[in-house]
Amino acid sequence: MKALRWYGKGDIRCETVLDPQIEEPRDAIIKVTSCAICGSDLHLYDHFMPGMQKGDIMGHETMGEVVEIGSSIKNLKVGDRVVIPFTIICGECEQCRRGNFSVCERTNRNANLAAKVFGHTTAGLFGYTHLTGGYPGGQAEYLRVPYADTTHIKVPDGLRDEQLLFLSDIFPTGWQAAVQCDIEPTDTVAIWGAGPVGQMAIRSALLLGAKQVIVIDCVPERLSMAQAGGAIPIDFQEESVIERLNELTRGRGPEKCIDAVGLEAHVSMKHPDTVLDRAKQAVMLETDRPHVLREMMYVCRPAGVLSVPGVYGGLLDKIPFGAVMNKGLTIRTGQTHVNRWTDDLLRRIQEGQIDPSFVITHTVALEEGPQMYETFRDKKDGCIKVVLKPH
Incomplete structure (x- = not known):
């Protein structure tokens, strides 16, 4: 064969x-x-x-x-x-x-x-x-x-x-990502990554009753597909993710955040942590690029949920776990x-x-x-x- x-x-x-x-x-x-x-x-x-x-x-x-x-x-x-x-x-x-x-x-x-x-x-x-x-x-x-x-x-x-x-x-993966968020009718769900899993997570979050779904990516075709599915698109190359999320949530931040990117985050090189991740990866001091995780931990509303269907393979650096603990965030992951x-x-x-x-x-x-x-x-x-x- x-x-x-x-x-x-x-x-x-x-x-x-x-x-x-x-x-x-x-x-x-x-x-x-x-x-x-x-x-x-x-x-x-x-x-x-x-x-x-x-x-x-x-x-x-x-x-x-x-x-x-x-x-x-x-x-x-x-x-x-x-x-x-x-x-x-x-x-x-x-x-x-x-x-x-x-x-x-x-x-x-x-x-x-x-x-x-x-x-x-x-x-x-x-x-x-x-x-x-x-x-x-x-x-x-x-x-x-x-x-x-x-x-x-x-x-x-x-x-x-x-x-x-x-x-x-990818369909049950996007679905599980949304289910893990315990979505309530008043929730804003922010999804990083408008690839196939992100697209399924968008539709799943809406089927589960989210008030508002926001998706972060930079690829026009993916953002267009996400918007057609009911999501509000943010192009991270063109605007500040943090400022836009605060604007869309009246400064409270999204209650639920989904990482549909994983270990190969492609983000603007304007972010210092991205430059550092790529340098560490090149010399084998770090295996994964966790910019999305850091950003989710920072922007998520206190007492919110971080759902991580994105695949990670090894060791991550500079994770702001103090923010996770002090804000009382719940992290749910898994294949x-x-x-x-x-x-x-x-x-x-x-x-x-x-x-x-x-x-x-x-x-x-x-x-x-x-x-x-x-x-x-x-x-x-x-x-x-x-x-x-x-x-």
Whole structure:
């Protein structure tokens, strides 16, 4: 089969590899009909995340058709149409029983390595680093799904792939980011980052009843899409984020803040902390660029909530934790507990409350994936979300 493989910074190749095989009784093989490039993939593309190995197959937003099942699988059959969450879940451990699927205790086959880095293991993830199991990803013609009886979302006919694909990651990620905010009808929600997750967070916050949603970015196409979705845009290259937020909240600050950017914050070089972060990153004194976190901690209204779906990989510097403590801010983070949300989100899609396909700007063949990584990263050609078609 053909698959997109990682070979180092900025080096993704479409190559022919062996088809996946059933290895365990709970496995299934999926013929991939649609997959996508995620912002989290760019952290691997730019080699900010540790634990990648040359030849690793990329991708964790995948859906397709079941073509083979293991001997223990009773709730799937050949021909079923499924979305595959990026989190691999056993469905049986204490964390899974609690609905904390992204910290499943059993599915990371490199659990000891993860425990050394994080203190405890987290769930296995598709197409990500070997800290999360090193499982081959879904930017390929076929995908082996471990624990397939629990790691799947069965979807109905009658809906296009493009409406359903993002149940694998960015839709529930944006939704969880908003849910973590405990949104009240009087709340202003400020969202940093108008990429795909930020776009889903905007719609989610509005569906959950926010009075006002504000989005901070600098890419015109993204700000335009955000505004079309009901958000008030702030272009941080053109105006002061702090002054504009104070103006829009009558000096109180937003009650809820969402970081949909993560470790690769691109902000104006007018900010001294940004210059310092880039310098420290260059000499390996800091792994991530946390400007957005600092700004959120500063502008958030006292007793507010900071929700962080943006991915961070390592060590951050100059975090104003005194502001967090003295203002009584609550911080909620985490990889997404995808299956906790999918029944509700699938219903909302079926009822027409939201069509997640609005975010797609480019649909190309799998073979064009390597160049689309660059297009997506560099925000060329108005690129906001890329869908790849392997078949």
